[in-house]
Amino acid sequence: MKNYDHKQIEPKWRDYWEKEEIYKTQENKENPKFYILDMFPYPSGAGLHVGHPRGYIATDVSARMMMLKGYNVLHPMGWDAFGLPTESYAIKNKVHPRTATEQNIATFKKQLQKMGCTYDWTREINTTDPEFYKWTQWIFLQLYKKGLAYQSYKPINWCPSCQTGLANEDLEGGKCERCDTEVEQKPMRQWVLKITDYADVLLDDLDKLDQWSSSIVEMQKNWIGRSCGAKVKFEIKNWKSGEKSEYLEVFTTRPDTLFGCTYMAVAPEHQLIENWKFEIENWEEVSQYLEKSKKKTELERTAEDKEKTGVKLEGVVAVNPANGKEILVFVADYVLVDYGTGAIMAVPAHDERDYEFAQKYDLDILKVVQPSKNYKGQITNPPSREEREEKFYTGEGTNVNSDFLNGLETKEAKKKMIKWLEENGYGFTATDYKLKDWVFSRQRYWGEPIPMVHCQKCGTVPAPEDELPVELPEVTHYKPSGTGKSPLANIGEWVNTICPKCGAKAKRETDTMPQWAGSSWYYLRFIDPDNKERLVAKDKDKYWSPVNLYVGGAEHACRHLIYARFWHKFLYDIGVVNYEEPFKRLEHVGIILAEDGRKMSKRYGNVINPDNIIEEYGADAMRVYEMFMGPFNQSVVWSVNGLVGVRRFLERVYSYVNRIIDKESNPLAKERIDKWMKNQQETPKDLASLLHKTIKRVEDDIYKFKFNTAISQLMIFRNALDRKNREEKILSKADVEKFLIILSPFAPHLTEELWERLGHSKSIFYESWPEYKEQLIKEEKREVAIQVNGKLRDTMEVKGNISKQEAVEEAEKRKNIKKWMKNKELIKVVYVEDKLVNFVVK
């Protein structure tokens, strides 16, 4: 008998699958569909490490099971290949980004194929393919038509190292998430997508996504960050003459505290300062402060331990509309220009920041909310809480010192104040969001050109749809120009064009789209990858959408997954797609850490290449191990020892089947083997029960993405086959086959090989998933616990489904139980079917 030789087995079956096209997506309409999708990878130059495939293996396991269960499975793969890393890699290695991309894709594809993944490569897509980005550009044009893509001149995040503008989502604590450089605020013309128009629907529809993890739903809610409150107008005037006057608008979530507003503050960038330049008596001091805060980086400004600073605007005074009192106005950089209106009404008695500022500059602190008695926050940390409460109180309560609001609870007070503001023309209900419009321009080469033309006469004109794609020109100089413009700006023959509207000379837009553009809709293209007329045919979308199961890293919670939902909802609104949400169920994959507990990275030299693992242990061993190492959505540490354990399991499966059918090493048993092959051997009853239990468990666990316990159950079953004095338990051939089928999603090569040795000429993946028999599972013998007063005193083995009476009678006979019940009064007996008997005694 030969040993399990994965090097011989695995390539053989991979070739077979490819030739047989067993992964080709079936579209016969009688079967139910299942669209299972991985977040498609960015093909970096480094290739895959063993951490990357965890999600791909999981989708492959699920896809294979769904195939076996008779679904039409769509399980595609593609490449999110535009973006900075490739461009940087290309510049560094002096190759064209396209060449680098092609090379990287080839490497990735080879690696994925080696793992035996079931992708339908006939549907492969690549975001850098003009046939693909034609539609990315098309979507942009539709957004433009609907007024959802516009040009803005506001300051944006600029990464001086990457030489490009960035969206808020691309920052990590004020730094460029890619290169860790602190970003600057740079005013420049850029394209922006009006995602804020979709803020409410993006937020509200999260509640419909009941198959998304709560953590991602919460992250998106926080990111969108809706606050409800009011906008309030304060009159600003020159404090002596009162001649000049205008209104300063603020946003507040606490209009009920308006009577406690004792000063106002505006952000350094606020327009008011420019407008009142000649009224501000201490202009020198003010302008110095503006200079200083401009120099401060975003990080310094927002650092929590930084003391709050500001300068009074001498000569300017505001009027609190509630009580007509004149209050001071400050410029202070704790006020953020891009949230709310860039100005605040300060209520020091009920806001920590305002309190701190008021203390420092000796401003009035007027209490207008009395904490309610049942306010729970007090109890948690009494001394410091009370102490703080004496100074400022941010909770809800009852209004005091507030004229017509006195005695009202916070909620009521808010309503009444808003009503009063509306009646008197001082304000109205308003909602604000943390989510900002999506800065969509990048000043780099390797991205989709934004399909726009600038004409002197006609202004900005969209490229005609029938001229799409606006192709990225093939050039040799694609390094950033250093002027803040895209390298495309240097390519005269490409830039200079004709205005589609008037035919005059015009210039093309030279900004490109961010990396997130293609990934915001790619999942739709897999449904209909070769459609030349439409982005996706409507009937095909109707059949395949939404994605049933979407798997990828949690790091995309607030970027890719918000952007994609935004675009999808837009496409729904303009009638391109049939469903409002793109992804029905979302599972996120935990990171695999290196054996030293750190992230796998070239920098640490701790990267493990899957190619080496496959070479030494086999693709099946790697697959089973990655699924076994821990809960799917938790991060886990890679361990060679664990890998050895699953390899042993596979070897034991292999040797079990081979021992039964190997005629050469066991010639005397030839007759018995023939009988077995004719399915004339029966499975012992206890093993049949266990097998059916295993089928159920594996099936349920794959559905729930609990792969580790599915595998553990498969191991339990294999162990049951040869325990007890080396006596091997022989299953019927049909049951061996059932076992192989339920193992096949995890270890496709091995099971395919054994399937063939059992005399089959067709792939195991043309079989059907076995159905378990509930009756057989119930009949399994089980151990029932016997407790006295809740303490375990004995156990007994019983058949499944015995009555309470039988169980209690049997339990009472036990010597040990008699001992514990002696001289005690029996109060009651608790019986839990198939689990335990508990005697309560006194």
Added chain:
RNA sequence: GCGGACGUGGCGGAAUUGGUAGACGCGCGUGGUUUAGGACCACGUGGGGUAUCCUGUGUGGGUUCAAAUCCCACCGUCCGCACCA
């Protein structure tokens, strides 16, 4: 500070509609096999005790016949956001 997840042997982790804690795997121990090592096979393996037993799921309390699981308080870890008015 806000939001989320979580805390179980030497290690990764099972068990959460409350019902035998530690499945499965690693490691370790004993024995077998082997020229030896490895591999393989059998048995054992939370801690304490010769043993009937006692004890045990971050800490302290509570509910219950019964708590890793539910409730309250505290401690700690990880992730996301953060001067958001």
